[in-house]
Amino acid sequence: MLHGYGASLLAGAMLTLSVALGSLLIASLLGVAGASAKLSRNRFLRVAAQAYTTVIRGVPDLIMMFLIYYGGQIALNKLADRYGWDGLVIDPFVAGTLTIGFIFGAYMTEIFRGAFLAVPSGQHEAALAYGMSRRQAFRRVVGPQMLRHALAPLSNTWLVMVKSTAIVSLIGLSDLMQRASSAGTTTQQPFLFYCAAGAMYLVFTSVSELLFAWLGRRYAAGVRQVRP
Amino acid sequence: MQRRHLATFALLLAAATTAFAQSPDWKTIRIAVEGAYPPFSEVGPDGKIKGFDIDIANALCADLKAQCTFVQQEFDGMIPGLNARKFDAIIASMSITEERKRSVAFSDKYYATPARLIAKKGTGLVPTPDGMKGKRIGVQRSTTHDRFATETFKDSEIVRYTGQDQVFLDLQSGRLDAVLLDQVAANLGFLQRPAGKDFGVIGPVYTDPKYFGIGAGVAMRKGDTQLQARINQAIKDIRTDGTYQKIAKQYFDFDVYNGR
Amino acid sequence: MDFDAIRDSLPSYLHGAGITLLLTLAALAIGLLCALPLAVLRGWPSRWVAGPVWAFTYVIRGTPLLVQLFLIYYGLAQFDVVKQSVLWPWLSSAWFCAIAAFAINTCAYTIEILHGAMRAVPAGEIEAARAMGMPRGVMLRRVILAAAFRRMLPAYGNEAILMLQATSLASTVTLMDITGAARNMNSTYYLPFEAFLTAAALYLVLTTALVGLFHAAERRWLMPWQARTR
Numbered sequence: 001m002l003h004g005y006g007a008s009l010l011a012g013a014m015l016t017l018s019v020a021l022g023s024l025l026i027a028s029l030l031g032v033a034g035a036s037a038k039l040s041r042n043r044f045l046r047v048a049a050q051a052y053t054t055v056i057r058g059v060p061d062l063i064m065m066f067l068i069y070y071g072g073q074i075a076l077n078k079l080a081d082r083y084g085w086d087g088l089v090i091d092p093f094v095a096g097t098l099t100i101g102f103i104f105g106a107y108m109t110e111i112f113r114g115a116f117l118a119v120p121s122g123q124h125e126a127a128l129a130y131g132m133s134r135r136q137a138f139r140r141v142v143g144p145q146m147l148r149h150a151l152a153p154l155s156n157t158w159l160v161m162v163k164s165t166a167i168v169s170l171i172g173l174s175d176l177m178q179r180a181s182s183a184g185t186t187t188q189q190p191f192l193f194y195c196a197a198g199a200m201y202l203v204f205t206s207v208s209e210l211l212f213a214w215l216g217r218r219y220a221a222g223v224r225q226v227r228p
Numbered sequence: 229m230q231r232r233h234l235a236t237f238a239l240l241l242a243a244a245t246t247a248f249a250q251s252p253d254w255k256t257i258r259i260a261v262e263g264a265y266p267p268f269s270e271v272g273p274d275g276k277i278k279g280f281d282i283d284i285a286n287a288l289c290a291d292l293k294a295q296c297t298f299v300q301q302e303f304d305g306m307i308p309g310l311n312a313r314k315f316d317a318i319i320a321s322m323s324i325t326e327e328r329k330r331s332v333a334f335s336d337k338y339y340a341t342p343a344r345l346i347a348k349k350g351t352g353l354v355p356t357p358d359g360m361k362g363k364r365i366g367v368q369r370s371t372t373h374d375r376f377a378t379e380t381f382k383d384s385e386i387v388r389y390t391g392q393d394q395v396f397l398d399l400q401s402g403r404l405d406a407v408l409l410d411q412v413a414a415n416l417g418f419l420q421r422p423a424g425k426d427f428g429v430i431g432p433v434y435t436d437p438k439y440f441g442i443g444a445g446v447a448m449r450k451g452d453t454q455l456q457a458r459i460n461q462a463i464k465d466i467r468t469d470g471t472y473q474k475i476a477k478q479y480f481d482f483d484v485y486n487g488r
Numbered sequence: 489m490d491f492d493a494i495r496d497s498l499p500s501y502l503h504g505a506g507i508t509l510l511l512t513l514a515a516l517a518i519g520l521l522c523a524l525p526l527a528v529l530r531g532w533p534s535r536w537v538a539g540p541v542w543a544f545t546y547v548i549r550g551t552p553l554l555v556q557l558f559l560i561y562y563g564l565a566q567f568d569v570v571k572q573s574v575l576w577p578w579l580s581s582a583w584f585c586a587i588a589a590f591a592i593n594t595c596a597y598t599i600e601i602l603h604g605a606m607r608a609v610p611a612g613e614i615e616a617a618r619a620m621g622m623p624r625g626v627m628l629r630r631v632i633l634a635a636a637f638r639r640m641l642p643a644y645g646n647e648a649i650l651m652l653q654a655t656s657l658a659s660t661v662t663l664m665d666i667t668g669a670a671r672n673m674n675s676t677y678y679l680p681f682e683a684f685l686t687a688a689a690l691y692l693v694l695t696t697a698l699v700g701l702f703h704a705a706e707r708r709w710l711m712p713w714q715a716r717t718r
Contacts, residue, residue, distance in 0.1 A: 004273035011275060057649060058695035059688045060656035062667055067688065070305070070680030073312040089314055091299075159550075166552035170390075170660065172300045174275070177554060182263065182271045184562070185393035188400070188423045191563035198551040198559065205550040304675035311678065331678050370675035387662050388672070394562070398662075401565035403580050 002196060005183040009193075012179035013200050019097050019165045019175060020204075024158065026101025031108020038113050049109060056106035061167055064103055069095040069171050096168030096175075100161060107157050115150035116142070148219045155212035162204050176200055254455050257294050258315040259285050260301040264391040266417035267479050268321045280484075283475045284338055284466075285319040288446075291462040291471075302390050304370035307331055310449060317455070318447035321410065323372045325441035333450045335459040337443030339476075339484045343373055343434040346399070346414050347406040348427055355406070355431025360384045363405040366395040373408040376439040396423065406430070412484065494682050497673040504669035505690055511655040511665065515590035516648055522595045527602035528628065541599065548596035553654055556593060561585040561661045586658045594651050601647060605640035606632050638709045645702035649695055656691075666690050 002009065037049035056064075073090045090098070119142050127137035169178035180197035184190035261281060263271045269279035277298060289296035299315045306318050310332060324334040345355050345365075353359065361383040367374040369388040377386050387404060389395045396418050398404050407414075411433070418424035434440065446459050466472045467485075476484050530541040548556070564570050564579055571580075578584045609632050617627040659668035670687035674680050 008273060008275040055688075055692065057699075058692040060653040060667065060691055062656045062659075063670065063684050063687050063691065066670070066674075066680065067684045070308050070312055070674075071684065073309075073314055074681060077313050091314075163550075163552040166554040167657075169554075170302075171305070172302055174300065177552070179275065180555075181558065183273070184558075185264065185391065185397060186266075186270060188397070189566060190397065191559065191566050194555055194559040194563050198547075198555045201552055201555065202547065202550045304671065305680075307678050308674060308680045312680070369671065389662060390660070397562055397565070401571060401580065402576075403565070403582075 002192070003183070003187050003189070005179070005187075005193070008179050008183065009176060009196060009200065012174060012176035013204075015093075015174060016162070016165050016176040017204070019093065019100065019168055019173070020158075020162045022097035023100035023104060023161055023165070026097065027104035027108045027157075027161070030101065030105025031112045034105060034109030035112035035116060038109060039116060053106040053109055056103050061099070061103055061164055062170065065095065065099040065167060065171060068099045068102070072098070092168065092171050092173035095171060096165065096173050100164055100168070103164070104157060104161050108154075111150050111153045111157065112146070114153070115146040118149040119145045144219075151212065151216050151219055155209065155216075158208055158212070159205050162208065163201060166201075254292070254316075254458060255294055257289065257292075257296050257317055257455070259289075259296055259298055260306050260309060260315040260318045260320060261285065261298050262303050262306075262320045262391075263300050264393045265303075265321060265413055268413065270417075280339075280475065280479050281319050281321055283478075284472070287466045287471050287475060288319075288459060288462040291465045292458055303368060304390060307370075307447065310447060313449070316448065316452070317459070321413070321444045322447050323441040324443060324445040325372060325437075325439070327375070328441075328447070331450075332447045333452070333456050334445035334447055335456060336463055337445050337485075338463055338472075340443030340486060341410055341412045341484060343376065343408060343440055344411045344414055344429045345406050345408050345431045346419065346424075346427055347430050348399075348402075351405070353406060353430055357381050357383060360406065364403070366398055366404040366407045368392045368395060368409070371409075372440045373410070376434065376436070377408045379439075392417070399427065400424075408434075412480065416479070490677070490679055490682055493673065493677045493679055494686050497669065497677075497683075497686070500664070500669040500672065501666060501686060501690060504664055504666040505694065507658075507663060507665040507668075508652070508655050508691075508694065511586060511590060511658055511663075512648075512652045514587045515594055515651055515655070518587070518591040519594035519598055519651075522591070523598035523602055524633075526595070527599045527606065530599055530603045531606055545596040545599050548593055549600070553589065553593050554657055554660070557586065557589040557657055557661060560589045582658075582661045582663050586655075586661055586663055590651060590654060590658075593654070594647060597647050598644065601640050601643045602636060605636035605643075608639055609635045641702065641706050641710055645699070645706070648702065649698055652695060652698055653691070 034049045034052060037045040040046060069090065069092070072095065076090060123141050123145065124137055127141040128134070132140065165175060166177040169175050169181060172178070176197055180193040181190075184193035187193075261277055262269050263277045265279070265281075267279055268281040269277055271277055277300060282298070285296060285298070301309055301315070301320075303320060306320060306322070307328065309315060310318055318332075321339075322328070322334075324337060328334070347353050353363065357380060360381050362385070364385045364387055365377050365381055366387045366389060367377050369390060374386070374388060377384070387398070389398070392409060392413065395404070395407050395409070399407050400423060411429075414429065419427055419429070446463075448455050448459070463472075472485070526541050526544075529537050530545070532538045560579075561582065564585075570576065613631055613635070614627070617631045622630070655665060656667040658665050659671060662668075664672070666687050670683045673683040673686075677683070
């Protein structure tokens with residue numbers, strides 16, 4: 001039905017998933033760092049984090065990706081030359097994952113910042129009053145409540161991220177999109193293969209939505225929710 | 229965030245980007261290939277890249293006794309990628325031109341074929357700059373055909389695509405009036421396939437070395453003179469011991485080395 | 489940094505900026521216009537009416553814009569029946585295909601934004617309108633949509649900015665927007681840093697202008713709801 005390209009498309013889909021998961025990891029770490037910077041008392045950190053989110057919002061994913069793929073490589077080369085290393089290469093997978101992770105780190109920054117601000121400060125104060133250290137207070141009291149508030153925007157961001165991975169096909173990474181393009185143009189049947197790719201992305205997003213709905217119900221345990 | 233965690237993260241990131249560059253004795257070579265330019269390179273249903281360029285690359289590496297890995301890359305990003313050290317050589321039907329020699333070094337040629345214009349049969353297009361006034365000519369971005377068309381057919385609309393296969397799609401659907409490309413890629417990649425049966429070549433054979441160079445060669449960075457010498461020797465070797473001819477015969481029934 | 493190359497390429501970048509703006513505005517305008525009636529249908533009590541609209545937004549929001557763009561541009565052109573139809577003069581143009589793909593995409597997201605904003609209108613206002621005997625159409629216009637438009641401004645502003653970034657995909661179907669100009673400069677001069685940094689700078693300028701526009705709109709229309717913490 002897919003002219004023998006079915007297995008290739010599935011392999012591409014797995015690669016798409018890996019890029020999305022890798023990006024999620026990087027974006028989460030950057031988001032935590034960014035949110036702490038934005039909430040910190042240090043003015044320089046706040047300005048730096050603000051610049052980060054502004055630039056990311058203002059530059060298309062595609063341009064960022066080309067910049068990191070080519071420009072990042074050139075920067076790495078200069079570093080390698082300076083220190084006499086053998087040289088590190090940014091391959092398309094790393095470039096794609098770094099790009100998307102970097103971009104969505106900015107969105108995560110806003111999400112974590114909003115989630116942090118949504119937890120009543122009384123929770124933190126009470127935890128400290130009980131003698132917990134600041135780390136313990138965060139880990140046991142504030143953190144889990146933050147996660148509940150972050151879950152809805154996080155699921156949105158995850159969905160957008162999965163779809164954004166399609167652009168890594170444009171730097172040659174053999175993900176689902178690239179394989180569909182290649183198969184479509186070789187067999188001169190682009191419609192069939194782009195429909196197939198679209199269907200696979202739809203499966204990804206649908207499963208993700210179900211997963212996040214389940215997670216949302218789990219994390220909302222014990223919270224009184226008024227039905228509209 | 230703890231400094232310890234930051235350090236671990238940085239180390240992980242560095243480790244993740246490992247694919248250390250080549251040692252100067254060239255035991256491993258990373259070669260950029262395109263995968264969208266039949267019969268020279270295309271991707272089969274199994275996801276593997278195959279074609280004349282690939283076979284020649286494998287033959288050269290066998291002669292050099294080197295381990296070669298292929299990196300799939302879009303054509304217009306190949307020279308920037310080479311200079312950014314993403315790979316060490318480009319084997320993608322890249323013509324040896326004076327313009328390109330300013331940025332990269334080339335081996336001796338490994339084949340030479342001219343350029344042609346192709347269009348739908350029976351449209352009566354006159355393939356001169358005046359005759360093509362206002363017409364849409366499709367080319368692959370960053371190729372010698374791109375430059376030639378831009379500077380020769382000044383009154384035509386030059387439409388640039390990332391991949392040659394996309395150009396064929398738009399020629400087929402009627403979005404383009406003509407396409408300028410390599411004669412062999414035209415014939416074997418399109419005209420002789422079912423998709424191209426209503427199309428044919430028009431106009432003369434284009435061979436001006438100022439635009440099209442002297443043939444296709446292996447592109448390398450300017451400083452890698454040792455690699456250049458070795459690849460040149462390897463090209464000579466596979467031509468003398470018959471490997472080249474054996475590969476060429478699988479694809480072409482004419483002499484592709486002196487096709488011009 | 490090779491500034492000479494940038495200076496030589498500047499005309500193509502500025503021309504590209506014009507194309508980027510045109511694509512963005514056209515897509516947003518068409519998308520918003522179509523989203524209005526569809527958002528009303530999306531909130532219809534009958535499942536047969538709301539269902540198809542929901543399915544539309546579900547599929548469009550669940551697949552990448554790049555897939556939608558390629559489907560319309562390359563996919564449709566594959567069929568003879570399309571090439572011989574009366575739509576072909578439109579569908580053969582890259583402009584039309586790009587604007588269509590972008591408009592359809594933003595329409596789906598705008599439907600959801602508008603629908604959410606409409607649902608957020610306080611139940612009390614709707615009950616009051618009914619109690620006063622307002623016909624459904626008038627209530628829709630004067631109570632629900634009036635409030636929904638203001639409420640959706642922040643989210644729609646976001647969507648507009650995302651659409652501006654999304655137009656960079658037009659370069660993949662032969663259009664010479666800012667990204668197209670950058671890719672051309674990269675493949676001519678082999679200077680990826682300069683090429684894409686210039687593009688990034690131009691996009692930043694356009695985004696800042698758009699953000700400013702929406703901030704002004706928010707100040708004008710969202711005054712009653714602004715937090716008064718400062």
